[in-house]
Amino acid sequence: MSCGCGSVSKPALTGIVLTLTLYCLHVFALKSHLLTRHGGGLGTAAKDAVIKYKTLYFDQKIDHFGFLEDGTFKQRYLVNEEHWLQGGGAILFYTGNEGDVTWFCNNTGFMWDIAEELGAMLVFAEHRYYGESLPFGKDSYSDPKHLNYLTSEQALADFAVLIKELKQTVPGAQNSPVIAIGGSYGGMLSAWMRMKYPNIVVGALAASAPIWQFPDMVPCGDFYKIVTQDFSRSGLNCDANIKKSWKAIDNITATDDGLQWLTKGLQFVFPPEEDRRGGLQPLPRWPIQVVCKHIGFNPSTVSDHQLLVGISEAVGVYYNYTGNTPCLNTSSTATGNLGFIGWYYQACTEMVMPMCTDGIQDMFEPQEWNFKAFSDECQALFGVRPRANWAETVYGGLDIHSHSNIVFSNGALDPWSGGGVTRNISDTVVAIVIPDGAHHLDLRFNNEYDPHSVLSARAQEVEFFKLWIKQAKKKL
Amino acid sequence: MSCGCGSVSKPALTGIVLTLTLYCLHVFALKSHLLTRHGGGLGTAAKDAVIKYKTLYFDQKIDHFGFLEDGTFKQRYLVNEEHWLQGGGAILFYTGNEGDVTWFCNNTGFMWDIAEELGAMLVFAEHRYYGESLPFGKDSYSDPKHLNYLTSEQALADFAVLIKELKQTVPGAQNSPVIAIGGSYGGMLSAWMRMKYPNIVVGALAASAPIWQFPDMVPCGDFYKIVTQDFSRSGLNCDANIKKSWKAIDNITATDDGLQWLTKGLQFVFPPEEDRRGGLQPLPRWPIQVVCKHIGFNPSTVSDHQLLVGISEAVGVYYNYTGNTPCLNTSSTATGNLGFIGWYYQACTEMVMPMCTDGIQDMFEPQEWNFKAFSDECQALFGVRPRANWAETVYGGLDIHSHSNIVFSNGALDPWSGGGVTRNISDTVVAIVIPDGAHHLDLRFNNEYDPHSVLSARAQEVEFFKLWIKQAKKKL
Numbered sequence: 001m002s003c004g005c006g007s008v009s010k011p012a013l014t015g016i017v018l019t020l021t022l023y024c025l026h027v028f029a030l031k032s033h034l035l036t037r038h039g040g041g042l043g044t045a046a047k048d049a050v051i052k053y054k055t056l057y058f059d060q061k062i063d064h065f066g067f068l069e070d071g072t073f074k075q076r077y078l079v080n081e082e083h084w085l086q087g088g089g090a091i092l093f094y095t096g097n098e099g100d101v102t103w104f105c106n107n108t109g110f111m112w113d114i115a116e117e118l119g120a121m122l123v124f125a126e127h128r129y130y131g132e133s134l135p136f137g138k139d140s141y142s143d144p145k146h147l148n149y150l151t152s153e154q155a156l157a158d159f160a161v162l163i164k165e166l167k168q169t170v171p172g173a174q175n176s177p178v179i180a181i182g183g184s185y186g187g188m189l190s191a192w193m194r195m196k197y198p199n200i201v202v203g204a205l206a207a208s209a210p211i212w213q214f215p216d217m218v219p220c221g222d223f224y225k226i227v228t229q230d231f232s233r234s235g236l237n238c239d240a241n242i243k244k245s246w247k248a249i250d251n252i253t254a255t256d257d258g259l260q261w262l263t264k265g266l267q268f269v270f271p272p273e274e275d276r277r278g279g280l281q282p283l284p285r286w287p288i289q290v291v292c293k294h295i296g297f298n299p300s301t302v303s304d305h306q307l308l309v310g311i312s313e314a315v316g317v318y319y320n321y322t323g324n325t326p327c328l329n330t331s332s333t334a335t336g337n338l339g340f341i342g343w344y345y346q347a348c349t350e351m352v353m354p355m356c357t358d359g360i361q362d363m364f365e366p367q368e369w370n371f372k373a374f375s376d377e378c379q380a381l382f383g384v385r386p387r388a389n390w391a392e393t394v395y396g397g398l399d400i401h402s403h404s405n406i407v408f409s410n411g412a413l414d415p416w417s418g419g420g421v422t423r424n425i426s427d428t429v430v431a432i433v434i435p436d437g438a439h440h441l442d443l444r445f446n447n448e449y450d451p452h453s454v455l456s457a458r459a460q461e462v463e464f465f466k467l468w469i470k471q472a473k474k475k476l
Numbered sequence: 477m478s479c480g481c482g483s484v485s486k487p488a489l490t491g492i493v494l495t496l497t498l499y500c501l502h503v504f505a506l507k508s509h510l511l512t513r514h515g516g517g518l519g520t521a522a523k524d525a526v527i528k529y530k531t532l533y534f535d536q537k538i539d540h541f542g543f544l545e546d547g548t549f550k551q552r553y554l555v556n557e558e559h560w561l562q563g564g565g566a567i568l569f570y571t572g573n574e575g576d577v578t579w580f581c582n583n584t585g586f587m588w589d590i591a592e593e594l595g596a597m598l599v600f601a602e603h604r605y606y607g608e609s610l611p612f613g614k615d616s617y618s619d620p621k622h623l624n625y626l627t628s629e630q631a632l633a634d635f636a637v638l639i640k641e642l643k644q645t646v647p648g649a650q651n652s653p654v655i656a657i658g659g660s661y662g663g664m665l666s667a668w669m670r671m672k673y674p675n676i677v678v679g680a681l682a683a684s685a686p687i688w689q690f691p692d693m694v695p696c697g698d699f700y701k702i703v704t705q706d707f708s709r710s711g712l713n714c715d716a717n718i719k720k721s722w723k724a725i726d727n728i729t730a731t732d733d734g735l736q737w738l739t740k741g742l743q744f745v746f747p748p749e750e751d752r753r754g755g756l757q758p759l760p761r762w763p764i765q766v767v768c769k770h771i772g773f774n775p776s777t778v779s780d781h782q783l784l785v786g787i788s789e790a791v792g793v794y795y796n797y798t799g800n801t802p803c804l805n806t807s808s809t810a811t812g813n814l815g816f817i818g819w820y821y822q823a824c825t826e827m828v829m830p831m832c833t834d835g836i837q838d839m840f841e842p843q844e845w846n847f848k849a850f851s852d853e854c855q856a857l858f859g860v861r862p863r864a865n866w867a868e869t870v871y872g873g874l875d876i877h878s879h880s881n882i883v884f885s886n887g888a889l890d891p892w893s894g895g896g897v898t899r900n901i902s903d904t905v906v907a908i909v910i911p912d913g914a915h916h917l918d919l920r921f922n923n924e925y926d927p928h929s930v931l932s933a934r935a936q937e938v939e940f941f942k943l944w945i946k947q948a949k950k951k952l
Binding site: 061064065066067068070144145147148149151153154157160161164196197198199200349383384385387389390393394396397399400401402403404405475 | 542544621623627640673674859861865866869873875880
């Protein structure tokens with residue numbers, strides 16, 4: 001299903017509008033959070049001066065866990081050695097997530113900021129099936145057979161093999177302690193990397209990594225509850241008016257006139273399907289506050305029409321902040337590099353992350369988590385069925401106390417923190433919570449507007465890195 | 477290649493005899509060690525009184541690491557709950573190796589001996605592709621496609637999924653701490669189980685587990701060096717005369733008469749191919765000493781003929797101890813349940829264990845480790861090529877210090893100890909060496925002839941189990 005520019009010619013399409021609207025508003029709410037505070041930072045020119053890398057390729061086995069398929073593909077990785085102390089300086093290794101690795105490289109300023117202090121080599125490794133790292137080239141997504149090697153276990157094995165290769169072939173790297181770093185799904189991978197390959201990485205920073213956003217680990221409603229709390233604190237009546245808007249849509253679309261008005265007069269600008277996760281469009285610095293300004297009505301007195309005009313303007317903040325997008329073309333893929341289809345496949349196999357709403361603790365219409373429906377959709381789309389409990393089995397679930405040297409950082413504003421590790425598990429598996437932070441803010445470049453809490457988090461993270469490096473050196 | 481009863485009608489077969497003889501003597505030496513002290517123990521009647529179990533089957537996914545193949549197979553497992561303290565008593569979980577699990581169940585008396593003391597449930601899980609646990613029934617070994625899911629990673633995932641299933645479905649098992657136990661390859665699996673799934677097993681006893689018998693970890697000659705040392709200490713001139721025998725064979729087979737004598741007159745009894753690993757035939761209590769009695773010649777004066785008559789008698793100890801095997805039928809499979817073909821496939825993929833001899837530190841003819849030749853043989857046999865470095869990458873190689881709660885036990889007489897962990901790695905990854913022990917003697921039933929060292933090892937192992945159980949209970 002795609003969200004196109006709303007243009008309904010027949011009353012029979014009422015249902016479509018409603019569905020599209022509900023859906024896109026969900027996306028909007030989710031997206032606004034993923035991006036809270038993502039804006040700002042160093043100017044483009046300043047970043048470009050810092051970010052210089054070699055682009056390299058490594059022959060990876062397509063299948064690490066079977067021997068029948070013995071083919072290889074070119075895994076892309078980016079390297080910067082400018083500050084590296086050859087002969088033992090650390091390697092900061094970004095465990096790439098679901099997208100083009102250059103994007104993560106450019107948006108993980110933290111690594112660039114600390115490279116000199118740590119005398120570290122920077123490596124950004126691309127996740128298989130994303131960016132240029134396609135196991136079967138243009139056929140990689142063609143059918144379930146070609147998609148079969150898109151799993152987190154294979155990706156972790158890629159990272160492990162690549163690191164061993166670097167240590168063996170880069171002069172002076174043999175004794176370099178490697179620290180895994182990642183954000184979001186990449187953060188999950190960095191944590192799992194330390195859990196599964198502690199011989200290969202001496203520690204991991206898992207930023208905004210919802211490793212517990214799996215069945216039976218955290219309540220499925222936590223995500224949207226945090227979304228709602230964020231809207232609640234971002235403007236007067238903001239969450240209340242959004243909650244009220246669902247009924248307003250029902251009321252308005254109950255008549256043909258209302259439907260015409262909603263779809264033609266209001267000109268909702270719907271985002272393309274690929275935009276459902278993450279995003280790159282220009283945004284104000286604290287988008288939810290700007291959004292909420294458009295809907296600061298008194299919910300007791302606002303009319304349905306007034307409310308939806310406000311909602312329409314609010315949605316515009318997200319998808320048309322520059323004012324240059326009269327009506328988005330659904331085929332545009334401003335954020336297509338985040339590999340939506342790939343991630344959906346992963347969600348349809350291992351990354352089963354239940355979400356639900358109840359309309360009481362959150363501002364959304366009640367919607368239960370329906371595994372059966374989800375599984376059927378996966379079967380129809382990809383010819384595979386998700387395995388709801390596999391992630392818990394393979395990655396340890398809530399019981400991760402026997403691991404070591406992992407820092408889980410989370411922004412309290414980030415709805416993904418609901419599935420994150422926000423309390424210390426042991427002396428060496430620790431949590432850092434950034435009260436004013438959204439999705440892996442700590443991984444961004446230092447910025448004059450940074451709240452104290454994120455500066456403190458980054459400083460703590462660097463201290464852990466130094467400790468792990470020291471421990472590793474001691475063992476040599 | 478199979479070792480049949482030697483019966484050569486034509487001089488042209490010289491090469492065959494030589495090859496067979498060399499080969500079978502190698503087997504003999506290896507085998508004698510694997511079996512040192514395996515004999516004896518409780519009488520059959522006594523054992524039968526103790527060993528009672530339910531045979532159960534669990535639907536396992538054929539492929540845990542891909543989602544295209546969504547089929548299942550019946551994994552067999554054996555359960556005894558006689559002494560189990562329902563509602564939290566420990567579960568001792570045998571991580572089955574390359575063979576019929578009933579064999580390991582019957583030969584791991586240690587678990588039966590300690591079940592009552594620990595109030596433990598016993599579970600013996602069969603390894604996929606062995607015994608009755610065949611992913612594709614009789615087609616499981618038919619081609620590389622069907623063999624593709626025979627890997628240690630898949631086997632470990634089977635164990636992990638099965639344990640979670642038991643905890644969820646067996647009333648009172650939810651809080652039962654699980655300890656992994658295994659010997660030889662099964663011991664490697666138990667150690668790896670704790671390394672990869674520390675959320676699922678609280679600790680592991682890895683008995684005679686050569687987790688370092690992989691490329692570049694230990695010298696490839698260590699195995700046969702230990703074999704030679706064992707022969708050296710088991711009888712006067714024993715290793716010297718075996719070393720000398722290679723040349724004697726060359727000398728004798730250089731003439732037609734000699735060849736006739738060797739193959740017809742001497743009636744070597746060759747073991748079937750399936751007997752190359754492990755074994756079950758009746759044996760004397762300390763077989764090498766008996767073997768060595770047949771070849772206690774003065775190596776300076778013994779004639780080639782005398783020596784080979786002695787060697788022939790010595791081989792008979794192994795393959796014809798009862799005197800009832802005039803000439804073994806190569807199609808007999810007394811130890812066929814050890815799944816030779818399956819293990820060979822595993823060696824041809826992940827379990828690449830280099831072995832070599834130099835004729836100086838050992839009593840064998842020099843033979844280098846030839847990975848290329850081995851790989852070509854694997855390609856010809858199974859259509860796959862081994863990946864020499866994968867085991868090190870995935871299982872940590874020599875660097876296992878960050879793990880916890882693993883006991884590695886080794887018998888100093890066991891040549892596999894050359895690839896084992898025989899020194900403490902940390903406070904919680906520890907080694908127990910049994911000076912008088914051979915291959916996982918500590919896993920056997922208590923026996924009146926047991927040396928003190930093995931009794932002490934078993935006692936230490938039980939103390940570790942109690943400690944791990946106590947730690948686990950504390951965390952609940």
